[in-house]
Amino acid sequence: MILLARGEMPDSPTTASPEVKRPISVNARSLLLLAVLVCAIPFLAGSYVQFVCLLALINIIVTTGVNISMGYCGLVSVGHAGFVAIGAYVTTLLMTYSSLSFAPAMLCGIVAAGIAGVVIGLPALRLSPLYIAMVTFGFGQAVNLILLNWIEVTGGPNGMAVPVPTFFGNDLSNTGIFLMTAVACFGSLWVAFNISRSRLGRAFIAIRESEIAAQSMGVPIALYKTVAFAVSAMFGGLAGSLYALGSGYVNPDAFIFLISIMYVTMCVAGGLGTIAGPVVGAIILTILPELLRPFAEYKEFLSGLILLGFLVLMPRGLVPLLTSWKSRLMPKLARQPAPESV
């Protein structure tokens, strides 16, 4: 498990929060404990809870990716399920039709999604944010239609079964897939955290806030927008390949527009532009439908209301709200000198 250096792991800056936001002093110990606990889930929980947790981890990877392009760089992506689909299908196709084992197949899935991210990013370089939304919207639809109609290769609407991944000969059990997903999820968060604390993250935020200022500080706008798209697409590809392995079956219905909107809802509800925001959003909005399952008639209605409610009432999302409450509720504690930052 990746050990964080001792010291504070403050959230990256939130979007335009007027009042002072103390970084939350979360030391590595509690993070380590969390990691161990997540990895214990497959041994404690039944296959249903394990599958829901797996979905949550996969959604965290996607929302962390969406957060990089949308939360930091301000590039709206309402077609992210397209990247997830590419990751899932490329991995499945390679594992089925070629002798590649799951690891290289996953890698190709991630790279393919990244390439798609760059291609979709191209028009975005010269267009206003609204056009980017349109391009990503069109991209999501196009990927779904291609998967639906390229029957000879993708099996069309019936989809494809994913061959069981083998790890040095013996089959990779559900637990193995779960642990791999957990490692991938923590790895993604680690990379996202590093990006947010590095010049890459600052350049992204600069592009979002004012392209002219960013450019005059030496940030090549076109290149960094493409990087933002590619990175968030690769996160999507990684999540897609893990979804393929985890669920054992892929078909186009799992990557429709509604799913892209759900990813965005998770980011907005959790808190765009923070590290923990998309995580909290992904967990809540993966578990909520499961808890609401018995009265499902209203699920679509409820998820629409949730997105609208957050957008209008809490645009900055849960995490920034809780951090500001926390700093207001416990002024003494929050003011104690945090150890020198990482």
Place this chain on the structure above:
Amino acid sequence: MLGQLVVSSLALGSIYALTALGFAIIYRASDVVNFAQGEMMMLGAMAALLLYRDLHLSYPVAFGCAVLISMAVAIVVERVAFRPLLHAPHFTVLLSTVAIAQVIRSGVRAFYGQELSSFPPAWSDAPIEVYGVRFTLLGVGIIATTALTLIIFLVLFARTNMGWAMRATAQNMRGAAIVGVSVPRVYSQTWAIAGGLAAVGGILLAPLIIITPDMGVIGNKGFIAAILGGFNSLGGAVMGGFILALMENLIGVYISSAFKDVIIFGCLIVVLLARPTGLWGTQKLKRV
């Protein structure tokens, strides 16, 4: 054959044009892409169905009332989903229209149930053949009504005081406010007109297809037409509607009907790369 394709694309083209126009006027006035445009069409069609088929009102009366209902809903949507987010980043508003679309769709489905119903056509749909090209009175009726609607809109937009205020706000919100234009009122008028256009499109579309809570998906076509034609040019958006319908027919027949949407998306990307503002759109100069 080609003649038949062109003629048969006119009816659907005019419906795409109405939707695209609805997108374009909201975008021009407030830089917002209204993803709930399709759902407003669906509401218009549902209201007309209720009035015309169930309450047996005459077609024009049902048509008018349904348009008014949709305009009212559009004003409410503007008030709930758009006004509070006036100063929020673009994508927040865009997402709120998506959320509203989802709420409307699932709300109507919960109320309306699973039933799929057909809308009795106002004009006969018996095919007529002239010089080897077949069309129906229904098609002619749709094109005529669309033309009438566009003319009314043009008069409203160009000649009246409200139209002037809308154009002023589109150019520069603060400038318009300074000279006394009540910008919030302009926004609700703009959304009301967009709602009205959507309703007209929805009601004209209804006899061609089956009315379900999910028929709002046609809004996506209007969206693509608006991008193709040029989002901030009203004439462009209307033209975009007809071009898209024609392209769908041509690609559908001569290339492949299954992949026609994918090919159209490809053309869209090429158009955006060549002219980032669509065929007739104009670039807003960004001042440093």
Place this chain on the structure above:
Amino acid sequence: MSRDVILSVMNVSLSFGGNAVLSNVGFDVDRGQLFAIIGPNGAGKTSLFNVLTRLYVAQDGRVVFDNEDMSLLAPAQLAGVGIMRTFQNVLVLKGMTVLDNVMLGLHSNFNVSNVWSAIGLWSARAEERAMRERARDALDIVGLGSMAKEDAGAVPFGHLRLLELARCIAGQPKMILLDEPSAGMTSEEVDRLMKTLDIIRVRLNPTILLIAHTMKLVMQVSDRIAVLDHGVKISEGTPNQISEDPAVIEAYLGKASADAST
């Protein structure tokens, strides 16, 4: 005596759809010099800056910086060759802390690639820490050291220009372009700005191009001044020469007072 010229602007002309904004403006600036550009509103000062920073492309004329033709550079490459600028309408980035704003100024000074910093390689984190120190020094120079952790949105208006200044000097640039840094400042703040500029010139010895309206500031800190009026350079010289030059007075105060002063 041979002049160590770092920047030479040779008859630059710029016009927007017919109306001429700049017409063959030319001047040379020595290394380490504070060169002010003044003139009434609409004289084309900011447009000149935008040409120098490649935001506008001049119709003709050449600009050579550190004997390298500027027309080869894209706007984003200027920071790399050591040219930083501030903006008339202060482009400080909300959503980032004050310290992060300044570290953005150091963007081109990083040499560990983004890939390693994304993975969290030790060398990348060490460089991040070093850069953090340089940013803190820059903040201390402008006196905003205590606000490092604050969000840029919370910085009072008066200090925003100082923050932009800190952002420029953090990377020890060769040349800084200051676009009306004293606009909207009280006289104490102007004094503080002058002191800060002196410290910067002593510590970093950058070449500075300054656009300003505050005559007190211009006359005291500038080594040389050029005066623009309606896009034409009507005069250039030391602060004393400029203050007596009738052409300058006429441009500023109108015909009558120019005669009165001779």
Place this chain on the structure above:
Amino acid sequence: MLRRLLLTAGLLTGLGASAALAADPGVSKEEIKIGMWSPLTGPTALLGTSERDAVEIAIDEVNAGGGVNGRKLKLIVYDDAGSPQEALAAVRRLIDQDGVFALIAGSTSGSTLPIVPLINRAKIPFVASISSNRKLLDPFSRYIFRAYSNEVAQADRVIEFALKQGVKKPAIVYTSNDYGIGGEEAVTHRFQQAKVSLVARERYNQTDQDFSAQLLRIKQSGADSLFVWAFAAESGIIVRQAREVGLTMPIYGGGGTATPLFPKAAGQAGIGVVAAYVAPELPESSFKPVADYREKLKARYSGNPPPGRPSEYDLAGYGALKIFAEGLKRAGSEPTRESFIAALETLKDFNAGTIFPVTFTATQHEGTDQSAMVRVNDANHWEIVKR
């Protein structure tokens, strides 16, 4: 805030640890738990809600008659809204959390095929009654039984009829969904057996509203007959637009076309259209079991059932539960999943009333290959075409 992650993760593990590990889950002294997942929301909600109502009505009937060997049947239903991701989560919850004994009905093929690996791994019996896709039992799975004929059987019946009527150059229009694709494969396969090849194959996407392009290509191909494999609503539009474009040849439809909505959607253009139909009797027929079901459905909705109901999915769901109950009865007083499967495989021409009699053997789990045919009469209503 990361501490909050700690709490939510802890909650999850606690939830999971309670999964009971009984010998054969779902069977207790007084009840047997049955699991079902289907589209109760979304565009295909008509299928899901029809099946759920039918299965619940059948269960009430069985429980009223004393249940099966003294045990009441208890149904647990989850909505999958037509999404495979939801379906996977729902079925895992049924097997793992609710510990159901067996599964029934299922969802559309799109949300049923992904569940097959799960069913095989959990070794849990499943009596399917919505998905008509051939791949559900190809490759064969001893845990899955289908209560009515699959798409291949439906296609055969219609094509035999068309061949008898002298069809030489058929064309097909079909949706790019699991139903359409399956239909196209079955139709092409059956025609090849009869040495007849399709002159035009036109596929469309569910978001399409206008079919003039596809229909014009078919007109050009000189086809002498048109097969439509789409759900009722779209079939109606296609048939009407076909007449508009000047196609006057006979039109045949798959099982999805034969619902009350088609005649309304097609209008006059629909008259004479022949389609495959999965049940022996139409939902509005006076045949006793169907009429009884209609009354029970009216009672369930206190007088006015939802429009378009009962549909043939009602009949299929009712029949499937009757087959399920019969299998349980034959499995004796201490049913296990294995004994239940063996009992189902002893069913021979078992008549569940609303659907064709089913026969299962150890190697054949397709309940029947019989399928009826219906034609739109001059009064614009479906009527059964007698053999």
